[in-house]
Amino acid sequence: MAAETPVLPPPPPIDDSCALFLDVDGTLLDFAPSPDEVSVPGHLREALRALHRRLDGAVALVSGRSLATLDTLLAPHVMPAAGLHGLERRHGRRGHRAPRAPAALALVRTEAERVAARHPGAIVEDKGAALALHWRAAPQASGELQAFAIAALPRLPGYRLQPGNDVLELRPAEHKGGRADKGAAILAFMDEAPFAGRRPVFAGDDITDEAGFAAVNARDGVSVLVGLPRESAAHFALAGPAAVHAWIGAQA
Template sequence: MAADLPRLPPPPPALHDWALLLDVDGTLLDFADRPEAVRVPAELLDTLSRLHIALDGAVALVSGRPLAQLDALFAPLQLPAAGLHGLELREGGEWASTGQPPPGLALVRDAAQALVDKFDGALLEDKGTTLALHWRGSPAAEEPLHEFATSALIGLPGYHLQAGKYVFELRPDGADKGHAILALMSHPQFLDRRPVFVGDDLTDEQGFVAINAHGGHSVLVGQRTPTAAHHALHDPDATRTWLRDVALRLAPSGPVNG
């Protein structure tokens, strides 16, 4: 990762040749105590819709959430997307899913739920092929959940532990946002464009590395260090404002939310 240096906001687009790849939680949306409690501002939907049109469809969501959740959150928009860190992929109209949960995952899920139930505010999020153990609402649960997740890998060959903001996630090997972004960038509507990836978490670092290798703009949301990102935005509100400004620059006629 790059050294801890001051980072400027991303530059404005000079042409309509960008491809926008956007993390969701902590990047587009403010965090909530529970994943289902996040709120999608109406103006953000309008901004994303305008960008989708201005960039000829080259706007994608890249998230640890399943695609079904993304579609529900951003309805009526249905953007190209990588869900579950790339285990689910919708490049155009098709929705592809790779892999099925291993038999041992159900046992791990039941044990994880029993442990989470001991800590008020902790949460187990079952994503089908991945499990996320959240401790945002229960700091005391951090160490027990980490110990559990580490030991659970013994019964889950082909899985690894990914730490994130107040979460430990058990997910299949080979599923990361770098691979997901490369898959999206190979699709015709993204091909030969300058990729711009905006993310906030440790899980976004593989995406920053992939973007940098392809001459794109990598944008960290927040102050976390170290990071491979070359640019930075302060918080999700700054991300939404920046995207709104990009939308106005690319499609200046009429208000973004009009």
């Protein structure tokens, strides 16, 4: 008999010694049939602004979305953020842009769109340097889209597959010769003011967030799994975005 997934306790309160890092989809925002259909509640915008002020700016988004998309979602508030799973990062004048997409990615995108068109609800999301194949609204497309991504990978040297919740991405494995994931992005923030010297706190829901959990655990931080219980490096848990809103709202 397989061992049961351990039940994790809720996270401790966020205090003034913390640096807070937050995933977006599935953590701050409920999933929608397509990435463009998510909505940002007004109370969440206010809580993020208040926490940003309270923690002297030590609050950052760490997301699979691009920085441009994150800015649109939270406009007019602009926060420190890492996008595309760490391929791009911004904090004041610090950070880096995502690498330029190879020419072959445009052809792969066109072919992926043909595959998705056979499955109403399947979506091909162009992220610039990365390409995401979504089947949340078309679960029957899962096998064909994943097979397509696996077959396309050899045509994109330096790329790797990034699985997620009802999505598979083709994305660069590294950036400027360094690791490009959410853990590396969090550690880069932790080397800079106002994050430096604080206790890192990271909340995320997906397997793409596991690198972030490992990074904050290594710094004696607080790792929070959001959503259904599963095997994870996280030490704490919250049931979903509504619980995350209550947690950060109580501290804001």
